[in-house]
Amino acid sequence: MAFRIPLGGQLQARPAFTIPLTPRAGQPSTPREAALQRAVVGAIALQDPAQALAAVKTAREKPERPFTYKEEDVSPVLQAVARAQEERPGDVVPDDGQRAVAAAIGADPLLIVVAAKAIKDGGNAAADGARLWASIDADLLERAARAAARERQFALVPDSTSRLERIEKRLEALEARVTKLDRGG
Numbered sequence: 001m002a003f004r005i006p007l008g009g010q011l012q013a014r015p016a017f018t019i020p021l022t023p024r025a026g027q028p029s030t031p032r033e034a035a036l037q038r039a040v041v042g043a044i045a046l047q048d049p050a051q052a053l054a055a056v057k058t059a060r061e062k063p064e065r066p067f068t069y070k071e072e073d074v075s076p077v078l079q080a081v082a083r084a085q086e087e088r089p090g091d092v093v094p095d096d097g098q099r100a101v102a103a104a105i106g107a108d109p110l111l112i113v114v115a116a117k118a119i120k121d122g123g124n125a126a127a128d129g130a131r132l133w134a135s136i137d138a139d140l141l142e143r144a145a146r147a148a149a150r151e152r153q154f155a156l157v158p159d160s161t162s163r164l165e166r167i168e169k170r171l172e173a174l175e176a177r178v179t180k181l182d183r184g185g
Contacts (some may be wrong), residue, residue, distance in 0.1 A: 032085060037137065039081045039111035042101045043119055044134040045144035046112070047127060049152065052145035055135040073122065073129035080118035081111050089114070097151040104147035105140055 028034040045052045084092075094102070094109035098116070102109035119126050134141050 035085065035108055035111060036078060036081045037134075038102075038105050038107035038140065039115040040077060040119075040130055041134045041137065041141050041144050042098070042105055042107045042112040042148075043077075043115035044127070044131045045141060045148040046097055046101055046116060047119060047131075049145045049149035051131060052134070052141055052148070055131050056138045056142045056145065059135040059138040059141075070125070070129060073125040074133050076122055077115055077118040077126055077130050081115050084111055084114040097148065097155075100151045101144050101147045105144045107144075 028037050044055075088110070092110050092113045094113050098109045098112045101107070102112055115130075119130050122130075
């Protein structure tokens, strides 16, 4: 089964491309489809890395499971990314997490931002459908989810640079006092 996405809204006005919806349908056949897939995978991984890893586990343990979701839940996400590929919105700025995940999976961080917004706007149904759709390529989703989880863990670590600078200043002040005391003052 494949899903055709019209580019620009009208199938007659512009060519469409096919996005595979089942593992048996194969991988994306064009670089544009691959970029779209990577954007959705990155957005899903960033939304909830634990759920993304759970989807990877399910995809690997039960490869025969049916892909039960509604195309109308996933379609707005895919169409939003396809539009962004054409129009390249200039007001979108990816954060550090989005850049890190994009680097881990070879995605465009701007498209990840667009996919994340479309998933958020679509609610739980869009998120669940996109997560299932993203699990078609379990290896890609796992790389993205691990990068997203790593970024979340880094965010929990306090800024050690400023702390280290404060410690160094205190140490220098103490050394200056010791030197002054040694000289008899």
